[in-house]
Amino acid sequence: MLQSTQRLRQCAMMPRQQEKFQKILHATFVCLNLFVAFNHAGDYNGYMVYQLSPNTSEKIAVLKSLESVTGYDFWQEPGRKTSHLMVAPEQQHEFEKRMAASQIQTTIAINNVAEHLRKDGTYRDGQKEKSNKGTRRRFLRPDWKNFSFERYLKYNHMLRLVRGVVAKKSTANVITIGQTYQGRKMIAVKLSTCDNNPVIVIDGGIHGREWAAPMSVLYILQKLIDDDEVIKKLTFYIIPLLNPDGYEYSRRKDRYWRKTMSKTPFTKCRGVDGNRNFDSHWNESGTEGDPCSQLYSGPEPFSESETRALRDLITSVTPVMYITFHSYGGLILYPWGYAPDLPDNWPELHLLGKKAADEVKRLFNTEYVVGASTNLLYPASGGSDDWSMEKAGVQLVYCIELEDFGSKFEPSPNELKKIVQHANTLVQVFTKHVEENYAS
Ligand code: 0X9
Ligand code: ZN
Numbered sequence: 001m002l003q004s005t006q007r008l009r010q011c012a013m014m015p016r017q018q019e020k021f022q023k024i025l026h027a028t029f030v031c032l033n034l035f036v037a038f039n040h041a042g043d044y045n046g047y048m049v050y051q052l053s054p055n056t057s058e059k060i061a062v063l064k065s066l067e068s069v070t071g072y073d074f075w076q077e078p079g080r081k082t083s084h085l086m087v088a089p090e091q092q093h094e095f096e097k098r099m100a101a102s103q104i105q106t107t108i109a110i111n112n113v114a115e116h117l118r119k120d121g122t123y124r125d126g127q128k129e130k131s132n133k134g135t136r137r138r139f140l141r142p143d144w145k146n147f148s149f150e151r152y153l154k155y156n157h158m159l160r161l162v163r164g165v166v167a168k169k170s171t172a173n174v175i176t177i178g179q180t181y182q183g184r185k186m187i188a189v190k191l192s193t194c195d196n197n198p199v200i201v202i203d204g205g206i207h208g209r210e211w212a213a214p215m216s217v218l219y220i221l222q223k224l225i226d227d228d229e230v231i232k233k234l235t236f237y238i239i240p241l242l243n244p245d246g247y248e249y250s251r252r253k254d255r256y257w258r259k260t261m262s263k264t265p266f267t268k269c270r271g272v273d274g275n276r277n278f279d280s281h282w283n284e285s286g287t288e289g290d291p292c293s294q295l296y297s298g299p300e301p302f303s304e305s306e307t308r309a310l311r312d313l314i315t316s317v318t319p320v321m322y323i324t325f326h327s328y329g330g331l332i333l334y335p336w337g338y339a340p341d342l343p344d345n346w347p348e349l350h351l352l353g354k355k356a357a358d359e360v361k362r363l364f365n366t367e368y369v370v371g372a373s374t375n376l377l378y379p380a381s382g383g384s385d386d387w388s389m390e391k392a393g394v395q396l397v398y399c400i401e402l403e404d405f406g407s408k409f410e411p412s413p414n415e416l417k418k419i420v421q422h423a424n425t426l427v428q429v430f431t432k433h434v435e436e437n438y439a440s
Contacts, residue, residue, distance in 0.1 A: 174187050
């Protein structure tokens with residue numbers, strides 16, 4: 001529930017004074033930066049999440065200038081009507097002053113992130129759950145047929161589920177597409193009956209903390225694997241989890257970890273934002289050169305083994321469609337993400353996106369908004385979606401920000417169950433379009 005931050009005082013300052021004031025604040029932020037960078041390590045006691053409603057482009061620019069400040073973590077980046085920002089306790093006072101000075105409307109979405117996390121967590125993998133008979137048992141061996149998508153799975157269990165089901169199906173194969181920085185196996189499931197069929201690549205979880213995304217891709221796989229009719233006409237490569245290192249670190253140590261886990265020389269900060277690491281307008285917009293930033297684009301394009309694995313798969317199978325799942329926001333995005341330009345085929349992408357959104361609305365009464373990435377969200381270059389269209393020539397490309405029902409990164413079991421169905425509905429509509437227009 002949102003609470004109003006009435007303690008924010010609206011300051012009526014002259015522009016010059018305001019500029020000076022903002023410079024002093026910025027200097028204070030930079031000093032705090034170093035302190036916070038080495039001090040939170042997954043402990044979110046006292047951290048707050050603010051909901052911000054900047055109603056002018058100047059106010060959005062003020063928020064954007066905070067992106068580079070460590071201790072500030074945008075859960076939803078500035079660009080849309082509202083955004084969510086987590087702020088470390090040491091910085092909250094300065095932050096509130098700054099918002100007041102810039103007259104940006106601010107409410108508190110989560111008062112203490114650590115408490116919020118303590119309340120959550122009853123439905124994570126490995127924790128006790130009620131069995132059908134009402135007794136409590138440990139959920140160690142999820143089995144595919146009865147798995148109901150009401151909890152999040154650890155990566156090993158995802159692999160176990162996938163391997164188990166693929167072993168029973170002649171049209172499905174698990175292929176290893178690479179290895180993560182920490183040595184985890186990266187896999188894709190190939191569903192195919194004929195190598196000449198149009199190819200669709202689907203992935204999820206390039207951002208560690210977005211747990212609903214890999215679960216959605218697993219659900220899509222569960223539905224597709226038995227759909228013999230579709231597999232007669234199309235070939236799929238499904239990558240349930242693109243950033244297993246980041247996901248596992250988010251499960252075990254730091255719930256809001258977003259990046260990969262690679263090490264960069266001369267800094268204690270780890271990881272690269274995989275979705276800023278692709279070689280498409282690399283490092284041009286919405287990215288950071290600071291290894292401590294959540295949006296660090298890496299030392300060079302494709303510095304990460306995880307992004308290279310996707311690159312190599314896509315270049316070798318030349319898909320006609322690529323869909324990447326993220327959370328959250330309830331958005332169906334198509335390129336470009338680096339700038340407000342539009343691809344030539346944007347009318348097709350827009351109409352198909354709308355068709356898919358209409359189907360989710362009809363079945364679940366949930367609204368997904370459709371549009372070009374930069375225009376609907378914000379400019380951010382180096383994304384897997386932009387790269388696959390620009391450099392790999394994939395014609396139909398979507399980045400889906402799954403609905404969260406206001407639960408942000410922590411959809412409840414009930415919500416997760418609906419979210420994975422949204423994802424599957426979108427894919428069904430997309431798949432039908434490819435079948436009807438691109439298959440022979
Ligand atoms: O910023 C991102 O990478 C995505 N949003 S998220 O909140 N899940 O991090 C949106 C990516 C949209 N695509 C591009 N900008 N290329
Ligand atoms: Zn994401």
